[in-house]
Amino acid sequence: MIEAFREAHGQPRARAFCSSCDREPEVFACEHEPSRRKKVPTVVAGMAHKKLQNMGWVVSGGKLRCPTCEAKRKAVSMAHASQTKAAPAAQLNEPTRAQKRQIMDLLGEVYDVDAGRYLGGDTDDTVASVLDMMPGWVAQLREEFFGADGGNDDMDAALRDIRKVVEDITELLSSGRTLVELGTKKLEQAQALESQVAKIKVAVGPRGLKKAGVQA
Numbered sequence: 001m002i003e004a005f006r007e008a009h010g011q012p013r014a015r016a017f018c019s020s021c022d023r024e025p026e027v028f029a030c031e032h033e034p035s036r037r038k039k040v041p042t043v044v045a046g047m048a049h050k051k052l053q054n055m056g057w058v059v060s061g062g063k064l065r066c067p068t069c070e071a072k073r074k075a076v077s078m079a080h081a082s083q084t085k086a087a088p089a090a091q092l093n094e095p096t097r098a099q100k101r102q103i104m105d106l107l108g109e110v111y112d113v114d115a116g117r118y119l120g121g122d123t124d125d126t127v128a129s130v131l132d133m134m135p136g137w138v139a140q141l142r143e144e145f146f147g148a149d150g151g152n153d154d155m156d157a158a159l160r161d162i163r164k165v166v167e168d169i170t171e172l173l174s175s176g177r178t179l180v181e182l183g184t185k186k187l188e189q190a191q192a193l194e195s196q197v198a199k200i201k202v203a204v205g206p207r208g209l210k211k212a213g214v215q216a
């Protein structure tokens with residue numbers, strides 16, 4: 001379970017409770033979802049999951065496992081695996097019902113159906129790696145029940161940034177072109193004036209200029 005709360009200074013925080021033990025909750029900085037509909041604040045699930053994973057937590061099927069419990073689970077499952085034979089290859093190509101449920105549970109938390117993409121930085125791959133399953137299984141269930149787009153908020157933001165930079169460059173280039181055009185025109189004007197002056201000099205001649213009180 002992850003609770004959203006605010007520090008005395010107002011900073012958004014998350015408090016994560018291990019589903020398997022009674023240890024102190026993990027407290028960390030985490031954005032909250034904009035509270036349009038919900039009265040109780042909720043954390044941005046994708047961000048909270050990523051931060052917890054970085055701290056060694058495992059987010060699996062809507063449950064959280066602290067690093068200690070995860071280490072215990074791994075030790076137990078490794079001992080178990082060494083006792084049982086490997087599953088036949090055919091069984092590995094399809095998720096079991098329980099695995100499908102786990103994938104669906106997690107997708108429900110990290111996929112924004114309204115926006116049609118993953119929240120935060122999650123992808124089929126991150127979901128698959130959290131659950132320790134095949135990314136293809138996640139993609140299949142995600143497409144069937146959630147949305148066709150496997151992109152996410154972070155990718156969208158990056159694309160927006162790139163588009164903005166391209167716009168800026170286009171603008172710079174076009175203002176550069178205007179400057180060059182302006183400069184060329186001025187240069188032509190200057191050359192035209194120069195040749196005009198030369199013609200006047202020739203037409204008048206040194207004597208005429210002296211008469212008019214102009215030094216040649």
Ligand SMILES: [Zn+2]
Nearest residue numbers: 018021066069
């Ligand atoms: Zn624990």
